């Protein structure tokens with residue numbers, strides 16, 4: 052028997068985050084509040100659900116009337132009335148079925164819409180730390196697949212249970228009314244259905260959880276693999292990637308098969324039980340008929356009512372399976388919804404003027420990434436002043452990018468404070484803080500929209516003139532105009548249709564249009580070749596003018612001009628000063644400089660190459 056319920060081979064370890072198991076009732080209680088706007092409609096649909104089986108009961112009863120009062124006595128005068136009643140019931144029940152079905156779908160889809168949007172909005176409240184840790188594919192699969200399953204638990208589930216219960220009660224009542232002895236005999240089978248259903252329910256829940264987890268793994272592998280297509284093809288890793296995908300895909304097949312085995316065995320078992328029950332009832336029925344305790348019409352409709360009764364009983368059994376499999380999905384959604392952002396705006400933020408002055412102070416900041424054991428910044432202090440450029444340099448892994456993450460408040464320092472205009476960032480509203488910051492990063496972030504959309508992401512209410520001015524200041528206007536659809540040209544996913552230099556100039560235009568007092572540049576020229584880097588320097592300088600600029604760069608031109616250079620060594624500031632001061636210092640910065648300019652003595656007055664790059 053074990054092979055039947057064996058979970059799928061292979062493991063999803065590390066690919067998807069496992070959700071804690073929860074009781075169905077807890078899941079239901081959690082999502083029921085989201086159904087609040089639809090409760091009135093749900094009530095109406097339950098009313099329709101109540102009327103439908105009553106009409107069914109009446110239609111079947113007409114069958115008895117037809118046999119006992121029309122066919123057996125051959126009394127055709129009564130036939131038109133019976134026929135008219137039949138037609139009327141069928142019409143009304145058709146209308147009710149239609150409304151009921153449409154209403155159920157309407158409620159379900161609208162509930163889904165609310166829930167899906169809620170989960171998506173919640174994801175956007177989470178800190179960057181969450182996205183650093185999580186596989187995006189698994190999160191997507193939860194957002195699209197698992198959310199749907201919750202609807203079947205909270206709404207369709209309620210309507211179905213109610214409908215089945217009403218039918219069971221109604222048909223049982225009629226059965227006892229027709230012949231109590233026959234009714235007692237036929238109901239013996241009911242507890243057996245329940246036992247079988249219970250046995251299967253738990254196993255189906257396990258199998259469904261496995262299937263949902265597997266589907267998350269497939270999306271994860273596909274997303275990572277396809278997103279890195281250039282790398283994979285360049286290094287000839289296609290077959291390894293296909294095998295990685297195939298492994299998860301095979302795991303999915305095994306999980307689906309194991310779920311199908313459990314599900315498919317359930318129906319035939321129940322069918323077998325049903326046939327057995329009908330045979331016994333027919334035997335007793337013939338006895339009752341011969342004793343004249345039931346009419347022929349009565350016996351026939353008894354069987355019809357009985358068959359009508361088996362369906363809801365069976366669906367009540369299967370319903371618990373649906374509920375359990377939906378619960379497995381709900382667990383995965385709850386796990387997401389229970390994620391709390393690491394950084395949050397305070398309840399009563401200190402108001403910031405629409406445009407801050409832009410004085411940034413990093414005060415004895417130490418930082419450790421959540422879930423790690425070592426500090427990546429140790430007691431870092433410096434001040435970045437309005438209108439000045441502060442350059443942060445240091446070897447790879449020194450903590451430069453981490454510093455910008457703290458300035459943007461993607462994370463909070465473990466110790467110490469970051470202040471804007473003398474106010475701790477933790478006391479500020481995050482949206483107000485970020486409205487005062489513009490960024491240009493090494494890997495330009497472009498949305499899959501038009502060029503105009505991408506520049507306007509810096510400031511949505513900008514006019515067309517401001518858009519063109521920003522593009523001109525970023526030296527981007529000219530190339531944009533040469534594109535087939537100008538500003539309306541789509542940039543492709545992550546801006547793939549543009550060159551690296553073009554992407555960077557769009558990013559500069561976006562920062563330009565934002566016109567924020569603070570500018571964070573994280574190695575904006577690193578991914579470009581010397582020529583492209585050279586070309587974005589003058590737009591960059593225009594952008595930096597008059598702002599508090601913090602630049603992480605290996606490019607000596609931007610660094611040399613800086614009013615202060617901070618040299619980070621394994622998370623600590625070991626030197627700070629101007630280019631000349633640091634060269635005189637003849638320490639870490641001068642060492643980096645010499646590495647790149649072995650032909651020059653590292654000392655004051657030793658100019659850097661115009662395109663000089665500090666080694667990484």
Ligand SMILES: Nc1ncnc2c1ncn2[C@@H]1O[C@H](COP(=O)(O)OP(=O)(O)OP(=O)(O)O)[C@@H](O)[C@H]1O
Pocket residue numbers: 183420423427445446447448449450451452453454
């Ligand atoms: N999300 C993260 N979770 C845990 N550790 C991280 C995370 N991001 C960076 N680190 C670690 O923090 C340290 C500093 O990284 P950071 O990216 O700030 O360095 P960097 O100076 O900007 O380097 P590079 O010049 O190579 O970009 C590194 O040791 C890195 O492994």
